[in-house]
Amino acid sequence: MARFERLIRSSLLACTMLSVMVTVLVILSVLSETVNFFSNVSMLDFFFGTEWSPQTASHVGQTGSSGTFGAVPVFLGTFLVTLIAMAVAAPLGLYSAIYLSVYASPKFRSWAKPILEILAGVPSVVYGYFAVITVAPFLRAGGEMIGLSIVSESALTAGVVMGIMITPYVMSISEDVISAVPKDLSFGSLAIGATESETVKKVILPTALPGIVSALLLGVSRGVGETMVVVMAAGMAANLTINPLESVTTATVQIMMLLVGDHEFDSDKTRAAFALGFSLFVMTLILNIVALIIVKRYRERYD
Amino acid sequence: MIKLFERRRRITMQRIKKKKSPFIYKSYSKKPKHTWLRKRKAAERRFRFVGFIAIVISSLFLISLAWNIFSSGRSAFIETQIELPITFQADLIEKKAYRTIIQNALLDVFPDVNTRKEKRLLFVLVSRNAPYELKKIIEKNPELIGTKKDIWVLASSAVSIFYKQRLLEESKRIGNINVVQSAWITLLSQSKRMRTAFNFAFFTNGDSREAEQAGVLVSVIGSFMTILICVLMAFPLGVATAIYLEEFAPKNWFTDFIEININNLAAVPSIIFGLLGLSIYLNFFGVPRSSSLVGGMVLALLILPVIVISTRNALQTVPSSIRFAAAALGATPTQVVFHHILIYALPGIMTGVILGVARAFGETAPLLMIGMVAFIADVPKSFSDPATTLPVQVYLWANNPELGFVEKTAAAIMVLLGVMVLINLLAVYIRRRYEIKW
Numbered sequence: 001m002a003r004f005e006r007l008i009r010s011s012l013l014a015c016t017m018l019s020v021m022v023t024v025l026v027i028l029s030v031l032s033e034t035v036n037f038f039s040n041v042s043m044l045d046f047f048f049g050t051e052w053s054p055q056t057a058s059h060v061g062q063t064g065s066s067g068t069f070g071a072v073p074v075f076l077g078t079f080l081v082t083l084i085a086m087a088v089a090a091p092l093g094l095y096s097a098i099y100l101s102v103y104a105s106p107k108f109r110s111w112a113k114p115i116l117e118i119l120a121g122v123p124s125v126v127y128g129y130f131a132v133i134t135v136a137p138f139l140r141a142g143g144e145m146i147g148l149s150i151v152s153e154s155a156l157t158a159g160v161v162m163g164i165m166i167t168p169y170v171m172s173i174s175e176d177v178i179s180a181v182p183k184d185l186s187f188g189s190l191a192i193g194a195t196e197s198e199t200v201k202k203v204i205l206p207t208a209l210p211g212i213v214s215a216l217l218l219g220v221s222r223g224v225g226e227t228m229v230v231v232m233a234a235g236m237a238a239n240l241t242i243n244p245l246e247s248v249t250t251a252t253v254q255i256m257m258l259l260v261g262d263h264e265f266d267s268d269k270t271r272a273a274f275a276l277g278f279s280l281f282v283m284t285l286i287l288n289i290v291a292l293i294i295v296k297r298y299r300e301r302y303d
Numbered sequence: 304m305i306k307l308f309e310r311r312r313r314i315t316m317q318r319i320k321k322k323k324s325p326f327i328y329k330s331y332s333k334k335p336k337h338t339w340l341r342k343r344k345a346a347e348r349r350f351r352f353v354g355f356i357a358i359v360i361s362s363l364f365l366i367s368l369a370w371n372i373f374s375s376g377r378s379a380f381i382e383t384q385i386e387l388p389i390t391f392q393a394d395l396i397e398k399k400a401y402r403t404i405i406q407n408a409l410l411d412v413f414p415d416v417n418t419r420k421e422k423r424l425l426f427v428l429v430s431r432n433a434p435y436e437l438k439k440i441i442e443k444n445p446e447l448i449g450t451k452k453d454i455w456v457l458a459s460s461a462v463s464i465f466y467k468q469r470l471l472e473e474s475k476r477i478g479n480i481n482v483v484q485s486a487w488i489t490l491l492s493q494s495k496r497m498r499t500a501f502n503f504a505f506f507t508n509g510d511s512r513e514a515e516q517a518g519v520l521v522s523v524i525g526s527f528m529t530i531l532i533c534v535l536m537a538f539p540l541g542v543a544t545a546i547y548l549e550e551f552a553p554k555n556w557f558t559d560f561i562e563i564n565i566n567n568l569a570a571v572p573s574i575i576f577g578l579l580g581l582s583i584y585l586n587f588f589g590v591p592r593s594s595s596l597v598g599g600m601v602l603a604l605l606i607l608p609v610i611v612i613s614t615r616n617a618l619q620t621v622p623s624s625i626r627f628a629a630a631a632l633g634a635t636p637t638q639v640v641f642h643h644i645l646i647y648a649l650p651g652i653m654t655g656v657i658l659g660v661a662r663a664f665g666e667t668a669p670l671l672m673i674g675m676v677a678f679i680a681d682v683p684k685s686f687s688d689p690a691t692t693l694p695v696q697v698y699l700w701a702n703n704p705e706l707g708f709v710e711k712t713a714a715a716i717m718v719l720l721g722v723m724v725l726i727n728l729l730a731v732y733i734r735r736r737y738e739i740k741w
Contacts (some may be wrong), residue, residue, distance in 0.1 A: 004637075005635055005636065005637050007549075007632065009551055009637065011543070012543050012544075012546055012547040012551060013448050013547055013551075014550065015539070015540050015543030015547065016543070016544045016547045016552075018540060018559075018563060019540055019541070019544040019607060019611065020546075020565070022568065022604050022607060023565075023567070024566045024577050025579060025583055026327070026568075026575060026576070026604075026689075029504075029578065029579045029582040029583045030575065030578050030582070032582075038649050051527065062411045091357065092357045092360060092361055093357075094357075094359060095353055095354045095356075095357035095358075096354065096357045096358045098354050099351070099354025099355055099358055103351055103354060103355075105428050105551075112362070114357050115361070115362050115365055116358075116361055117363050118365060119361060119364065121665075121677075121722075121723060121727065122665075122720070123665025123667065123694050123695070123719065123723070124665070124667065124715050125664070125667040125694045125695075125697050125698050125701075126665075126697070126719070126720070127373075128698070128701065129372075129697065129712060129713075129716060130371065130372075132367050132701065133371065133375070133709070134368075134371050134712075135365065138580055140449065149614045161737060167361055168361070169672075170704060171361075182506070187605060195343055195344070195346070195347040196347060197346060197347045197349075197350035197351065197352075198343070198346075198347075198353075200350070200477075201350075206586060210520075218570075220344075221570060224572070225355050225571075225572020225573070225574065225575075226572070227572070227573065227574045227667075227668035228667050228698070231668070232698070232701060252572070252574050252668070253572045255574055255672075256574070256668070256671060256672070257579070259578075259581060259672050260671050260672060260676055273578070274582070277574065277575055277578045277647065280572060280574070281576065283570070283572075283573050284570060284571065284572055285567060285570075288570040289567070292566070294598060297318070
């Protein structure tokens with residue numbers, strides 16, 4: 001019997017180790033290709049170069065590579081699209097969360113929350129289609145009306161749609177955080193005559209600030225790693241610009257572009273995708289860890 | 304806030320000096336409302352309104368998304384057919400010249416079409432796949448050879464869109480159809496040689512180069528095969544990991560490390576799992592590219608943390624009285640877990656697994672990276688055959704510049720969302736029906 005117990009216990013442990021192996025595998029697989037890549041292309045060129053054209057060599061005799069890999073435009077594009085997305089998602093998500101947790105009647109909540117949850121469950125490829133078919137022409141027409149020319153693969157389109165996608169995510173985390181604020185605090189504020197909005201602005205939000213910051217950070221990490229919307233709605237060419245009306249590319253788009261299709265696997269071009277992937281991985285990891293630490297501290301303070 | 308109190312205090316003091324009652328509410332009844340109070344109330348209303356608007360905007364997004372997909376996708380469920388007087392000439396059938404038979408029939412309907420250019424315009428009215436359908440009809444009914452009969456054949460997608468547009472809104476939009484062709488279509492519909500029918504082919508066909516023939520069956524089957532592999536891998540692994548972490552793991556740094564690992568895995572962008580699939584599964588282990596096997600293996604990694612986390616939550620909700628009771632009756636620790644705790648936690652675990660499956664079902668990016676992006680027209684026969692999944696099919700069609708594929712994309716999205724809704728309803732049902740409230 002004891003042997004049987006041990007057997008089960010050790011097989012459970014084996015399964016756990018296998019699950020942990022996954023993380024290790026992720027890091028190893030991406031890291032090894034990245035190291036290979038940086039043995040051919042200098043790290044300085046990659047992180048500070050401003051020209052990204054992996055398909056062609058920029059000058060003859062460039063060290064062992066097939067193109068130029070200056071990732072600044074790619075990262076800048078990622079940053080720009082994510083920024084636009086957060087400009088949409090942060091106010092929408094936050095205000096929705098506040099309204100739902102402070103003002104909404106139970107009846108209103110019971111239909112408003114499922115709607116936002118549906119938005120969270122829609123697959124990203126559907127958002128991509130929505131961006132291309134509806135949002136891009138809409139923004140373009142809107143831009144023409146006020147005399148702006150917006151290209152159809154603009155950063156604005158991708159950012160807005162990505163923002164819609166992230167909104168329910170930001171909302172549900174901020175709602176949790178807001179409802180975690182001890183009721184005594186808001187009751188105290190209401191009791192001395194503050195209106196509900198004054199309570200929210202001066203008591204609840206300052207208290208919940210760490211949690212809200214981490215909700216926003218998680219939203220950013222979501223946006224940075226999002227693929228399908230930008231693949232379908234953002235551009236392919238790496239333009240060094242921060243104009244949201246122009247076309248930019250993102251890290252995920254470039255990874256897709258470099259790896260989808262039948263390429264020989266051992267070229268700098270494909271390895272560049274792994275280097276981008278690794279940077280992405282590190283970026284989201286840092287964002288998540290920071291967010292989790294903030295939330296944990298915050299919980300400890302009020303639990 | 305402070306200002307408010309200052310103000311209130313000042314007013315009170317003034318009233319006391321004038322030997323009036325210090326209670327301010329009396330001052331309201333005599334004078335008009337204080338502007339600062341009005342301002343505060345206005346600010347309150349504004350704030351509340353902005354919050355409401357935020358929710359309305361989110362809802363509007365959802366409504367416009369749904370409306371867009373519905374309005375552009377509904378026509379994909381209707382196909383257009385043309386009736387042609389087909390002469391089953393034995394010599395042409397012998398030569399397998401089915402295309403010629405159909406072209407002759409078209410020329411019979413429009414005898415005044417003579418020039419080569421006009422003929423070409425006429426012939427594209429009928430689907431390029433119509434000859435294959437004709438072949439099937441002849442193989443089924445060989446007695447038709449040598450006779451003449453009216454047969455409904457599939458119209459091309461351009462004709463179909465044109466015809467359906469007219470039916471729907473009487474518009475003059477012409478699309479890919481030019482004036483001559485539009486006159487022919489009018490003629491055909493006036494002589495009752497055109498009809499619409501429910502597009503069964505959309506549910507029974509695979510992908511096709513011709514929009515009017517393209518269907519979702521192959522990708523739906525591919526999706527289910529992929530999900531099957533994914534669940535077979537992730538379910539036992541995830542549940543076992545959760546049981547270990549929740550019930551058996553000693554409290555030490557190593558357990559903490561595992562926990563942090565799994566929580567972080569949940570936040571890794573899905574495209575990174577595609578990179579992993581590419582470099583480890585495809586290049587290191589040599590799993591067949593584009594197959595549902597490798598797709599399932601990649602998605603398994605993606606939903607593994609989801610399953611672990613939800614299983615742990617489900618295990619946590621089982622009250623410890625159950626555990627103590629079982630242990631008191633002499634059950635060993637594994638018996639306590641497997642005979643009691645796990646049974647009670649099962650509905651919660653199943654709900655978590657189903658929600659994980661829903662996520663895997665809608666995932667596209669990592670599958671594109673491991674080559675499931677190919678054109679697949681036939682049902683995969685085994686797990687190592689090239690396959691595609693429904694979201695990938697949506698992506699492929701969305702990238703197809705041909706006009707006929709726009710409605711197909713929207714219709715495929717409708718199928719995709721429909722399946723997602725079903726999966727989620729299943730989760731809700733299990734939760735309502737089996738979950739025990741402690």
